[in-house]
Amino acid sequence: MTSITSVTRAPRLSDEVARQLTAAIRSGEFAPGARLPSEKELAERFEVSRMVVREAMSRLKSDELIDTRQGLGAFVAAEPGRGLFRLEPDPAIAKDLHDIFQLRVAVEGAAAGLAAVRANRRELAMMRACLREMKVSVAGREDDIEADNRFHATIAQASRNPYFDRFLTFLGANLHGAIAKARSNTAARHPRSVLAVQAEHEAVFAAIERRDAPAAEAAMRSHLSAAMERLGLGPFTGARL
Amino acid sequence: MTSITSVTRAPRLSDEVARQLTAAIRSGEFAPGARLPSEKELAERFEVSRMVVREAMSRLKSDELIDTRQGLGAFVAAEPGRGLFRLEPDPAIAKDLHDIFQLRVAVEGAAAGLAAVRANRRELAMMRACLREMKVSVAGREDDIEADNRFHATIAQASRNPYFDRFLTFLGANLHGAIAKARSNTAARHPRSVLAVQAEHEAVFAAIERRDAPAAEAAMRSHLSAAMERLGLGPFTGARL
DNA sequence: GCTGACCGGTTATCATACAAGTGGGAAAGC
DNA sequence: GCTTTCCCACTTGTATGATAACCGGTCAGC
Structure with a gap:
């Protein structure tokens, strides 16, 4: 066993969903104020359970990228990413x-x-x-x-x-x-x-x-x-x- | 009806749980590296379902306050809050x-x-x-x-x-x-x-x-x-x- | 025309179950 | 006694189904 390295742990599904949704919002695919597809629909589209989608949405909520209201749906925040300043984990460059x-x-x-x-x-x-x-x-x-x-x-x-x-x-x-x-x-x-x-x-x-x-x-x-x-x-x- | 004001909408349970857990970590009640109680135990302590706890934890994860590993548990990050700078939503003061x-x-x-x-x-x-x-x-x-x-x-x-x-x-x-x-x-x-x-x-x-x-x-x-x-x-x- | 009950759709929450990963201890083998 | 192996309890991750709360629109009834 010469070239052993740390195995790539399977990423959590909710991480992946959150990543994709975040990218979609930041890229403007979902404009500010627009309504996201329902949890049910997203779950079907990503082929995961509704819970996974909910966890991902929960993260977007805490990042103030979206805003959800019971009975209405989830909406892209007016100023996505306001109230949050992030740095990449390890600025290697x-x-x-x-x-x-x-x-x-x-x-x-x-x-x-x-x-x-x-x-x-x-x-x-x-x-x-x-x-x-x-x-x-x-x-x-x-x-x-x-x-x-x-x-x-x-x-x-x-x-x-x-x-x-x-x-x-x-x-x-x-x-x-x-x-x-x-x-x-x-x-x-x-x-x-x-x-x-x-x-x-x-x-x-x-x-x-x-x-x-x-x-x-x-x-x-x-x-x-x-x-x-x-x-x-x-x-x-x-x-x- | 003289002093009517906007009703206080019931806060989401996961918000409240996330808030309390965040406070506990920031206050040092859970030291860096320490293991948090299991989801089951937290659910019982907060008197909510495990789902609610999971959503709250999901947010702490995205804030890099905790780190979870399947089969092991959730642990407070080495440097809680690193990589994230937040401002209160509306600095009224x-x-x-x-x-x-x-x-x-x-x-x-x-x-x-x-x-x-x-x-x-x-x-x-x-x-x-x-x-x-x-x-x-x-x-x-x-x-x-x-x-x-x-x-x-x-x-x-x-x-x-x-x-x-x-x-x-x-x-x-x-x-x-x-x-x-x-x-x-x-x-x-x-x-x-x-x-x-x-x-x-x-x-x-x-x-x-x-x-x-x-x-x-x-x-x-x-x-x-x-x-x-x-x-x-x-x-x-x-x-x- | 207006009111109010109702309906379909959505999120919020709950309960339960199973899959998968982890660590420790029991049990087997020596 | 010591080591190795295997099993089991516990934990997180995911799935499923159900109920409650909530919203906007519809439409019968007046």
């Missing part, structure tokens, strides 16, 4: 990774600017603690991703805008896996870049601490843009603040 | 509206900066056309929301980053309803503010046309921040670029 990271740079930069205005003593103390912790690690020639993430998360919270916080957490969760992979490819970080990261972090914090919003935003963008380059994603190429 | 709009300011500002670098001739022509169209409307003392939206959408596309584009479309869809309501409250726009809007748009376009990214970003932020104030949402309070 470097271009996508670059684009998502770019979005993060913009948002987290603005978050740092807000944090400079709004951060309270507790949050400043937290950032300071993270910096200290990372500094210790730098001395030991390794990086402390844990403290790094905490530092960024604290800034997001200090923006006092829960939507910034939530969106950055969301982007982070989607980037972390890909970043870890990219990092393992480019071998371990050089001690030099560890030092650079530390300096960048300190620049961000210094600006926040002295309540200098533009400087904080610029420092954060500069830091993240440098991080992009370290990961081999190319520069930010946005506005140089 | 002014604070939320302000926060979401603030996020838009940050992202669309950056998009304008990117557009200044990357916009091609076709996109510049499109922006110019929108400006002309709005100018005509200004002369007639009314605003052209259609052309306004198209102008902003073109800038988002010109950023050449599909994630900026998609995210701004997403935010726009969620804000439009609330904005329309806020606008009807503050009566019709004054002719003065219509003129101001036109001037702001032209400033944004001028910066993009001369490939001045920082100026484009600043102009867009200034424009959107002014829009926030016109809607009674307060200023942006971010970094002044």
Whole structure:
């Protein structure tokens, strides 16, 4: 047995039905406001039980692609996909990774600017603690991703805008896996870049601490843009603040 | 019959079950990786049929909150909610509206900066056309929301980053309803503010046309921040670029 | 012309049954 | 005692059929 690989598990029927219906709606085959065929009819067309169709519809409902009313039928939502922002599970393509990271740079930069205005003593103390912790690690020639993430998360919270916080957490969760992979490819970080990261972090914090919003935003963008380059994603190429 | 109001339609059972399960997972009652009770057990606990539970689970699956495997059970995802960013259907609260709009300011500002670098001739022509169209409307003392939206959408596309584009479309869809309501409250726009809007748009376009990214970003932020104030949402309070 | 009961079709829910996958433990073999 | 095999309980996936609630239109009755 030489070329064994993971077997392809049979996909669930409801997944497949949901996929096809979603595609049909997104492609405009069913226009907004149009009525979908009845569950019975769809069940016959897909050659599955009505339950499978119902489960698929249930998912479309939670994605706000359709709207159902008892006795009437299922209708394509006026704005299909509103209220929902999705990212593909694992952005393997470097271009996508670059684009998502770019979005993060913009948002987290603005978050740092807000944090400079709004951060309270507790949050400043937290950032300071993270910096200290990372500094210790730098001395030991390794990086402390844990403290790094905490530092960024604290800034997001200090923006006092829960939507910034939530969106950055969301982007982070989607980037972390890909970043870890990219990092393992480019071998371990050089001690030099560890030092650079530390300096960048300190620049961000210094600006926040002295309540200098533009400087904080610029420092954060500069830091993240440098991080992009370290990961081999190319520069930010946005506005140089 | 004085105080008649729209009746509260009985919520679907599967909605309610999905809501409670989602809350339980988000609150950490079921930790990541933990196994949920079986469908049978949940059905008994909620006093509904197994079908209802299955439909609810189906939605949690599509939200990537849980993962099910035949014969084993349902498990909370390692990172619940990763890959999905949701906004509440109708952010009625002014604070939320302000926060979401603030996020838009940050992202669309950056998009304008990117557009200044990357916009091609076709996109510049499109922006110019929108400006002309709005100018005509200004002369007639009314605003052209259609052309306004198209102008902003073109800038988002010109950023050449599909994630900026998609995210701004997403935010726009969620804000439009609330904005329309806020606008009807503050009566019709004054002719003065219509003129101001036109001037702001032209400033944004001028910066993009001369490939001045920082100026484009600043102009867009200034424009959107002014829009926030016109809607009674307060200023942006971010970094002044 | 208007009202109101009725009807066919649709979704929502329930109950039950069977198929298929999983893991553990009983039972058999050594 | 140890290993291997097989069986069984449990779980999710799918199918079927039935009932309730709901909706829009129809049509008899007035």
